[in-house]
Structures are given as C-alpha cells and as structure tokens.
Amino acid sequence: MSENQRDRKMTEQTTLNTLPIGACGRVTAVNGDSRITRRILEMGIIPGVLVQLIKSAPFDDPIEVSVRGYSLAMRRSEAAAIEVTL
Amino acid sequence: MVNSAAHSLTIALAGNPNAGKTTLFNALTGLKQKVANYPGVTVERKTGRWQLNGSAADLIDLPGLYSLDATSVDEQIARSVITGEQKGVKRPDVVVAVVDATNLERNLYVVTQLFDFKIPVVVALTMIDVFEKLDHQINVEKLALMLKTPVVAINAKTGRGIKELAQEVRKASEQSDSKAPVFDDADENSGPHAKIFARYSFIAKAVQESTRHNDTPKLRISHKIDKVLTHKFFGLLILVGVLLVVFQAIFSWATVPMDLLEQGFGGLSALVKENMPPGILTDLISDGIIAGVGGVVVFLPQILLLFLFISLLEDTGYMARAAFLMDKLMSKVGLHGKAFLPLVSSFACAIPGIMATRTIENRRDRFATIMVAPFMSCSARLPVYTLMIAAFFAGQTVFGFISVAAVLMLAMYTLGIVVAVIVAFILKRTVLKAPPPPFLMELPDYRLPNLRTVLQNMLTRAWLFLKRAGTVILAISILLWALMYFPRDLAPTQPSASEAAQAVAANGEQVPAEDVVKESEQLKHSFAGKLGHTIEPVIQPLGFDWKIGVALIASFAAREVLVSTLSIIYNVGKDADAESTTLVSAIRDAKRDDGRPVWTPLTALTLMVFFVLAMQCMSTLAVVRRETNSWLWPLFMFGYMTVIAYAAAFLTYQGGRLLGYG
Numbered sequence A: 001m002s003e004n005q006r007d008r009k010m011t012e013q014t015t016l017n018t019l020p021i022g023a024c025g026r027v028t029a030v031n032g033d034s035r036i037t038r039r040i041l042e043m044g045i046i047p048g049v050l051v052q053l054i055k056s057a058p059f060d061d062p063i064e065v066s067v068r069g070y071s072l073a074m075r076r077s078e079a080a081a082i083e084v085t086l
Numbered sequence B: 001m002v003n004s005a006a007h008s009l010t011i012a013l014a015g016n017p018n019a020g021k022t023t024l025f026n027a028l029t030g031l032k033q034k035v036a037n038y039p040g041v042t043v044e045r046k047t048g049r050w051q052l053n054g055s056a057a058d059l060i061d062l063p064g065l066y067s068l069d070a071t072s073v074d075e076q077i078a079r080s081v082i083t084g085e086q087k088g089v090k091r092p093d094v095v096v097a098v099v100d101a102t103n104l105e106r107n108l109y110v111v112t113q114l115f116d117f118k119i120p121v122v123v124a125l126t127m128i129d130v131f132e133k134l135d136h137q138i139n140v141e142k143l144a145l146m147l148k149t150p151v152v153a154i155n156a157k158t159g160r161g162i163k164e165l166a167q168e169v170r171k172a173s174e175q176s177d178s179k180a181p182v183f184d185d186a187d188e189n190s191g192p193h194a195k196i197f198a199r200y201s202f203i204a205k206a207v208q209e210s211t212r213h214n215d216t217p218k219l220r221i222s223h224k225i226d227k228v229l230t231h232k233f234f235g236l237l238i239l240v241g242v243l244l245v246v247f248q249a250i251f252s253w254a255t256v257p258m259d260l261l262e263q264g265f266g267g268l269s270a271l272v273k274e275n276m277p278p279g280i281l282t283d284l285i286s287d288g289i290i291a292g293v294g295g296v297v298v299f300l301p302q303i304l305l306l307f308l309f310i311s312l313l314e315d316t317g318y319m320a321r322a323a324f325l326m327d328k329l330m331s332k333v334g335l336h337g338k339a340f341l342p343l344v345s346s347f348a349c350a351i352p353g354i355m356a357t358r359t360i361e362n363r364r365d366r367f368a369t370i371m372v373a374p375f376m377s378c379s380a381r382l383p384v385y386t387l388m389i390a391a392f393f394a395g396q397t398v399f400g401f402i403s404v405a406a407v408l409m410l411a412m413y414t415l416g417i418v419v420a421v422i423v424a425f426i427l428k429r430t431v432l433k434a435p436p437p438p439f440l441m442e443l444p445d446y447r448l449p450n451l452r453t454v455l456q457n458m459l460t461r462a463w464l465f466l467k468r469a470g471t472v473i474l475a476i477s478i479l480l481w482a483l484m485y486f487p488r489d490l491a492p493t494q495p496s497a498s499e500a501a502q503a504v505a506a507n508g509e510q511v512p513a514e515d516v517v518k519e520s521e522q523l524k525h526s527f528a529g530k531l532g533h534t535i536e537p538v539i540q541p542l543g544f545d546w547k548i549g550v551a552l553i554a555s556f557a558a559r560e561v562l563v564s565t566l567s568i569i570y571n572v573g574k575d576a577d578a579e580s581t582t583l584v585s586a587i588r589d590a591k592r593d594d595g596r597p598v599w600t601p602l603t604a605l606t607l608m609v610f611f612v613l614a615m616q617c618m619s620t621l622a623v624v625r626r627e628t629n630s631w632l633w634p635l636f637m638f639g640y641m642t643v644i645a646y647a648a649a650f651l652t653y654q655g656g657r658l659l660g661y662g
Helices: A002-011 A035-042 B021-029 B073-083 B101-116 B128-133 B140-147 B162-174 B185-190 B194-210 B221-229 B234-253 B255-275 B280-297 B300-316 B318-333 B337-345 B350-359 B363-375 B379-392 B404-427 B451-485 B495-507 B512-525 B527-542 B546-555 B561-569 B581-589 B601-613 B618-628 B632-658
Strands: A013-015 A024-030 A050-056 A063-067 A070-074 A082-085 B010-015 B033-037 B044-052 B055-061 B094-100 B121-126 B151-153 B441-443
Touching: A024 A035, A035 B194, A050 B221, A070 B101, A070 B318, B010 B021, B010 B073, B010 B101, B021 B033, B021 B044, B021 B055, B021 B094, B021 B121, B021 B451, B033 B451, B044 B162, B094 B101, B094 B162, B101 B121, B101 B128, B101 B194, B121 B140, B121 B162, B140 B151, B140 B194, B151 B162, B221 B234, B221 B318, B234 B255, B234 B300, B234 B318, B234 B337, B255 B280, B255 B300, B280 B451, B300 B318, B300 B337, B300 B350, B300 B451, B318 B337, B318 B404, B318 B441, B337 B350, B337 B363, B350 B363, B350 B451, B350 B618, B363 B404, B363 B618, B363 B632, B379 B404, B379 B561, B379 B581, B379 B601, B404 B601, B404 B632, B451 B527, B451 B546, B451 B618, B512 B527, B512 B561, B527 B546, B527 B632, B546 B561, B546 B601, B561 B581, B601 B632, B618 B632
Parallel strands: B010 B055, B010 B094, B094 B121, B121 B151
Antiparallel strands: A013 A082, A024 A050, A024 A082, A050 A063, A063 A070, A070 B441, B033 B044, B044 B055
C-alpha cells in the first residue's frame, strides 16, 4: 500500500476526488464503462482536458469542478473514476 | 429536399439546458404556444408558430439536453423527433441548435451529434454579450467555416440576429447537401468512447480557430456569488432563509386570495341555490360541481406562488446550488439533491410539490420523491390537527411550561417526515430499485431572471393544473356528492326531519337548526352513511364509530372536509370551523349507544396519526396520475399509504389502551 502511495507521488498521479481544493489537474483517464462514465466524457471531461476542484459542499460531498470554462457538480464517488496528473 | 414557398416548414429547437433555448422560443413564437406531453411519457412537448419571413413555420422546442445518446427519456424523445419517428410530429426540416457562447465546447457537443442525423442545422449563438464582457473575442464567420454550418449570433431580448436566423433557416431548408462532418460508427472501433473523443477534438479545433480568450480572465461573477451562496455554513443558512420565504408565501400570503376564492365559490353556490328551483340539479350544481371544483381551484394561489418561486430559483441558477448543498443528506435516503425543494414545498401542499419534481431527470428518483411527498403535513391537515387539539388537549402543558398542543403539532410533522424517509429508503431498494442516481449536474452561471420566461412558466403550470386535474376532480366530486346525497327518496326514520324537509319544500323558508337536522338525517341514510356503517367493523379497532367513518370517507376527497362533515354529523351546521366551540363541545359530548363517549384523547390522537399518513386528497391523486402518466402509481400510493395509516392508527389506539388510556 505504501509503495503504491509513493508511486503515485512520484508520477503525481491521483484521482479527481483527492485533489485539494483549488488545485488543477490534467485528466489522464476516465475509468469504467457505465452510463455515468459515458456522461462524464460527454460533459467534456476527457483525457487531456484541464480540471480544477473549486469547492466541496457542506458535508464534504458533492464537489464543484471547473472544466472547459463551466462548473460541474459531481459526487466524490463519481470523481474517483477520473484520473488526473498534477 | 425541395420546398415550395407554400410548404409549411417544421423547425426544431435543440440545445443544452441553460443555453437560452426557452428565451429564444418565447421570442420567436410570442404567446402562441401549446404545451402538452409526448404520449406515454412526462416529457413536455412545447410547440408554437414562428413567423418566418412571411410564412409561418411550426416550431418544436425539444427538451434541453447534453447528449443525443438516448440514455434518458428526454434524449429518446429528442432523438425520435429529429429522426421523424415520433408519432404525431413531422420530421423537422431544419434544427436550430442553440449554443451558449460562454460555454462553447460543451454546447457544441450536441451540435456534432446533430450532424450525424444528416439534417440541416443552423447554430444560434447566444450570450455573446456576456462572453465579450469577459474580454474574450469570437469570430462568428470563422466558427461557421470551421463547423461547415451556418452560425448566427442572436440576442432574444434585443431581437438582434432574429431576422438573420430566419433567413439562414429558410436557406438551410432549401439546401439538400450539408457539408457538416459526420462522425460515423467506424470511429467506435478504436475504443468504446472514441467517437466522443473525435467529436471533442473537432470542437476544440473549431473553437481554437474562432475565439481568442483573454489570458487573465476576470474571476467569474458566479464564483464570487458562490463564495457566499454555497459556503459551508452561510450557504446552508441562506438556503434555510430562502425556504422560509417560499414557505411563508405559500402558507400565509396565499391565504388571502385563497379565502377570496373560497368565499367566491361559496357565494356562487349560494347564488345558485337561491335562484334555481330546489331539486337534484340545483344541489348537484351547488354542492357537487361548484363546491367540488371550488375546493380544487382554491389551491391555485399556492400553485402560482410556488411556481413563481421555483421559476425564479431555476432561472437564476440557484436551484442547482440548493441541490448541491443538500445532496449529501438526500442521498443517504437514496434520493437526489433536487428532491429537497419539492419535499419542503409539500409542507404547504403536496400538489405544487409533486409538480415541482419535474426538475429531477431520473424517472425512478422522481417517482420515489412523488411517492413520499404526501407524507409531509400539508396545510389541509392543519384544520384537523387544530380541531382535535382544541377538543382534547387545549391548555395542557408538559413540565409545566411546554404546551401539549405544540408538542403534538411537532410530533405530527415529525411522524410524517420519519415515515417518508423510511418509505423512500424502502422504495429505492425495491420497486424503484436503481443504482445511486448519478449526481453529475451543471452549476450554471447566475443570471438575472427573464421575467417573461418566469411568468410564462408559472401560467403554463397553472393552466395544466386547472385543465387536467380539474377534469378528474370534477368527476370525483360529483361521485362523492352523489354518495352523500342518494338515495333521496328513502323515508327518514325520524318524522321530525321529514316534516322539516316538507316545510322547506313547501314555503322555501329554511330554519337553520331544522335544516341541519335534515342534513344529518339525510347523511345517515345516504350511501356514504351506509358505507360508514359497513366499514365500522374495520375502523372499530381504531376506536372510530360509523359517524367518524362517514367523515373519513368524505375526507378522502380532501382532508379538511373532515371538519365540515363532522359538523353536519353532529348537527352544528356546515359553516362551523375548526375552532368553533359548538363543534368542539359536540365532539366532546358525543356518546355511543352504551353511553360511553365516542371521543377520548386517545381517539383524537389516533385520528391525527391516521391523517398524517393517509392519502386523503383526490387532487393529489389526480396530479400524481398526470405526472406519472399512469393510474398505477396513484393507486399504489393510495393503497400503501392507507395500509400504513391504518397500521399506525391501530398501533396507536391499541397500544394506548394497553397502556391504560382511552
């Protein structure tokens, strides 16, 4: 587990739900093959695009993400499928 | 596609939600709009006539959508309209794609999907003024060139570009060959989502070539507003404040017009009675039709006010924030964040609350919300609570300073909420089982509301309510009236009542007390009275006698009817209200055949519990029928709520007796 974490740190590879508030990242992959995955992609969150975590809601979920110049709210569970590099 | 000048065009408006589609639709069609549902679904079908350079065209407003992949009902409908497969809708000659300039890339996604249908597309570019205020620049000609599709910059409010749009639409309808790119299924071979990537890379290129973005954009105003409105603490506080205002409006501001309507219908009913010869027809019109329809129309001010607020909140963009703030709490029950506002509105009245669930896209989430909305204690239950409390719990306190009335009131509201949470939890795991609904929701930029859109939305809702619910409700009112009116010719057992009736018929003069006796006697022998006797064994375990049974049957039309029915039964006159001392003492003094009192504090509490949980509102059932487009759901609602109400009332009464009360 610790090795895994170190790996992540070295490549600065993480998922959107773990980004600190205000941080930007570039999407590298959107995992899964469900309807939600497809909807995430259709909303413009595809590999190569820049995303920024704007804020989280009162109970720390959902989160507000800025992408392609607009704001998108999603649950942290949904954001966990989105891989980003810092 | 060859079109003669006489050929009437059909044009569809498509685009993302919040792109300005409704505003453009209103600007193009004026007030001549028709709103209906597509057959079999609750997707709204809005059509109008657009004066297109001399000749009128049919304009169809498609539901707002982010994609045409047919994964949601909205998308399926939009897709079948565009392909011409939708029954009763002509295949459009041209699709006008409404595109928000401030959100170009994502808005163009649907446009590239439209290309696939090989249908002429004209892009109507909105919000350019906002885009330019952010110091960005856009070259419309270049964008059209890149998209190989006509693009017209428009402003529906000022009328800018409307004429050009009409010209381009006409031109497009006459051209047979579209040069726009088609993303065919071959792209899908290189991965499941390759087509999405191909579309976005095409869009990115087009946008890059046609726009110049200011490198240091001003912080968007929406982000500044959101620093407060979706703040972890103040955001919630403001949400509570907003709800208080909405609540206040539908609860108390609406009472003035509601009272006026009530008086108006009362007056009308009296007028009919005075000016028509006494008989069945007069009674049907005054007590059946006018009273029944009046009882429903009375809700209109509440509906208008709630929809005024909902339209305002939606149009400004606040509604999405409210869902954002509340989603975590709502998702614990299995509901969507967007279910919050409809449920809160249901405390005033479930009818506008249920109508407000339209903002929830997912059908199962929406139905689960509709199914539990009537558990919220609405204003029609208040007279019942008030009467019971006034009769049996007035002036009592616990711990010497907390009034029992307040505790009971709070307990009734809480009971409704708790049961709603449990039922929603169960429904979402059984009949309406579905994976947790995806939340993925755009937080649109804040905008000043468009007064016309808001008013139009409000009036459309009100009209739909009056038209559809009104027809069903009319039928049920007449039925209930008939149940309480017939059989008429059966000789009453008490000669005094019969004499009174004869006296009334003979000289037309009514002695109020005798009239009441007559009514009460009539009720006893009516079908409703017989029904009351028939159901007595069923309601006996709840501590209710046949008279309460009659009141219960009548109150299935509307809860507050309980009060007026009890007044008739206990001979105190129809106009007694919940706080009438005569009614209160009549209830206290009512005796069973063996001399025991009918009502005890336990009976009153049982009745209140029953009223919290039972589905006693035909208007709500009619609206549920309309909103779910099936009789199955209102029947299911009626069935399961009655079962729960009966079980809870049974537990209350029998439990209370075991504890030595009653």
